[in-house]
Amino acid sequence: MDNSMKHGLVVSCQAHFDHPLNHSLHIAALAKCAELGGAVGIRADSPEHIREIKKNVNVPVIGINKVLQHGHRFFITPTFEHAKDIVEAGADIVALEATFQNQPDTEALKELIREIKEELNTPVMADISTFEEGVRAWELGADYVGTTLSGYTDISKNRQTPDIELVKALADAGIRTICEGHVSSPEQALAAVEAGAYFVVVGTAITDTVAITKGYTGILHNHGVGSDGDANCMR
Numbered sequence: 690m691d692n693s694m695k696h697g698l699v700v701s702c703q704a705h706f707d708h709p710l711n712h713s714l715h716i717a718a719l720a721k722c723a724e725l726g727g728a729v730g731i732r733a734d735s736p737e738h739i740r741e742i743k744k745n746v747n748v749p750v751i752g753i754n755k756v757l758q759h760g761h762r763f764f765i766t767p768t769f770e771h772a773k774d775i776v777e778a779g780a781d782i783v784a785l786e787a788t789f790q791n792q793p794d795t796e797a798l799k800e801l802i803r804e805i806k807e808e809l810n811t812p813v814m815a816d817i818s819t820f821e822e823g824v825r826a827w828e829l830g831a832d833y834v835g836t837t838l839s840g841y842t843d844i845s846k847n848r849q850t851p852d853i854e855l856v857k858a859l860a861d862a863g864i865r866t867i868c869e870g871h872v873s874s875p876e877q878a879l880a881a882v883e884a885g886a887y888f889v890v891v892g893t894a895i896t897d898t899v900a901i902t903k904g905y906t907g908i909l910h911n912h913g914v915g916s917d918g919d920a921n922c923m924r
């Protein structure tokens with residue numbers, strides 16, 4: 690097990706749809722900035738973006754291959770083919786969704802994890818939303834279990850803050866746990882590591898300049914000055 694990422698920061702460099710940063714050169718520049726800032730890894734979506742990042746960034750890349758489900762949220766790396774495409778693009782770790790909602794068949798999930806590990810020779814990060822999903826993914830052979838989808842599934846409560854309680858519960862159960870989702874300050878990242886996170890993934894708060902700008906314009910607008918912007922870009 691490569692421990693270069695232990696207790697470090699992984700920066701998620703993603704943009705989708707009409708977001709102005711949704712271009713492989715922009716995403717690769719964000720990833721390089723993250724590396725220069727001390728990130729121990731990058732998380733990125735799609736073979737195209739990963740391929741560009743790998744040209745000039747030396748830290749490991751956690752690859753995902755998102756598929757939009759009928760106007761609903763994304764399904765993260767649903768099949769072996771999706772995983773193979775990102776590994777061929779250079780992903781060092783494959784992250785995939787392991788929730789009961791989108792991966793209800795435990796045998797099928799077990800086979801998917803096995804295939805990625807054995808046939809692609811690549812470690813797997815399982816993105817989950819609850820403690821039970823995390824335990825299942827770990828028992829099925831996932832190398833890392835991430836709280837990525839806490840707040841995004843039917844059975845997890847909507848949230849605006851990182852799920853530190855879930856990090857702690859999984860870490861206390863001996864699971865190599867990654868804190869991902871809604872981390873918006875360095876202090877929250879530290880709290881996640883103190884709760885037992887193996888590493889922390891931060892996306893929006895570092896790389897989504899539209900969202901960061903809206904944090905400032907929104908507060909001014911709410912106090913009766915300025916505009917809060919009209920962009921409605923999805924990440």
Ligand SMILES: CC(=O)N[C@H](C=O)[C@@H](O)[C@H](O)[C@H](O)COP(=O)(O)O
Pocket residue numbers: 701703753763837838841869870871872890891892893894924
């Ligand atoms: C739910 C989902 O699809 N999450 C995605 C997973 O890759 C990304 O859109 C998030 O930005 C990433 O998880 C990091 O989280 P945050 O941007 O909150 O720091």
